[in-house]
Amino acid sequence: MSRATKKVSPRRTTLPLHAIALVVGAFIIVPVVYALLGGFKDNSELSGNPFGLPGTWVTANYTDVLASGSFWLQLWNSTFIAVVTTVLTVALSALAAFVFARFAFRGRELFFTLFTAGLMFPFAVAILPIFVLLRTFGLLDNPLGVILTQAAFGLPLTIIILRGFFRSIPGEIEEAATIDGCTPFGFFWRILLPMARPAIATVSVLAIVGSWNNFMLPLVVFSQETSWTLPLGIQQFQGQYASDTARILAYLILAMVPALGFYAIAERHLVGGLTAGATKG
């Protein structure tokens, strides 16, 4: 770290920095605070008094959303799809990454290159054939249709990150385990995976966030309201209550809570994973 040039009063030297940071912070925060407070207003107050605290705190917008079954159903759908996607992605990737990292065999580079090339396949390009494919297999309006597709597109990055980590674990450990009678799967399951816990956490967090925020795929796969995830529900809610701005704001805020809560818990893994993933990809 470079030391502050003036030792006398470091607070004064950082004051302009704080001023700029606060302006940027306001740019980020004001829309969210507007939504948060707006949710406590009624619509007439919202248009007359967008920024101030509500004259009377109207809680109906929030409680109505929380009392509606659809919000909770969407929350459940999003959670279910995110969790199953993550488990599937990480499990399949870990097995593949183990083979790529620890076995030498003919065709290894070919398959690995195939997966790394997968990083280059933009999801949007494949959406039409995927839709046709899922329709053929009767997987429309089935969570599995979204889960399998998300897992397939999550494989490349997850495999690359895990393979890198698996390779960094010394070969002596594997030799020792094999001498002690460990099968390859035993080594993978009992030794490698526990050692790779930080890497597993990182790729899991990435998979969860990717699934949670996915919009395009659920949009084409789910037509029935009972299958909707939160992003679809929000979009629909906006259409349904187009003139009821305060109620939409309340819905937005409630939908933000799980994502921001997760961010608060998993910040380190998320940021580390995204920047590492970005630079490796």
Added chain:
Amino acid sequence: MTTLTKGPEAVRLPAPPPAARRRGRWVTITLFLLPAIVLFLMLVVAPMVVAAYSSLFRWNGFGGLPTDFIGLDNFTRLFSSEIFVQDMWHLVVLVALSIFVQLPFSLAVAMLLHQRMRGRAIYRMVFFAPYVLSEVITGVLFSLILSPGSGMANQVLSVFGWESEWLADPDTVLPSLFLVMTWKYFGFHMMIYLAGRQNIPDELVEAAQIDGATAWKTFRYVTLPLLGPTIRISVFLSVIYTIQLFDLVWILTGGGPSHASETMAVTMMDWGFKRSQVGYASAISVVMFVLSLVFALFYQRLVMRRDLEGATTSMGGRR
């Protein structure tokens, strides 16, 4: 590419016969690799191939594989379509805005937050937070804030006697869209830059300061060149992302008003799902793919080549 599995053969205590061992090895390799490969081939590779194939047909998406072969007609129709040509123009505009406005802004904020100052962890966390929110939340929130009548943005501007139609005016829709993109994504680029900056040894920066370089010159001739690889990656990600831009546009404007903010992905979804012209829509997806691929290859060949050689310290006075 070292192999790490030849150890056990050398020791071989309870060793099963070598043939059985070798067979066991192949069983392991196959069993472990197969699920991932099957899923990947079925849901990533095959759809890409089908997209390329069906772009040569007139096809409504029903009844097995397409049969009405029309060669490259979809592509000629595409490139003579005014909407698609506009899509490409929007791509150029958004990429230019990202590279010349959003990324320098992210870089400036990153340099700011690299300074030792109280609360910078909180600033960092707040600036990155929008990246975690879904495009849909962001889009709906800003469609309300930027609504042309009494949206929040106009109420702020009205204090200064200003007003804007934002997303409702073809002339302002792209800058408005870009504003929302910046809100959501600058924190991501900032984090990449921060990580890159942390990899630069502080001795280099201090040496420049001791030699009497001003803050600007230190940045311009020391920090910036050393950040080169990081910057080039964030430009790369920004371009690839913009080529596929869909969610935000779909929510904010649906491509309107009168196609003024439409992107390739929006046009594709429009033809593919609303008008059931899957062959034509596939042609759009092929163009998106080729564009991404060509860009990636050229960019990695020409711009990122020296980064891939891993030369962070051997940079002369370039850039």
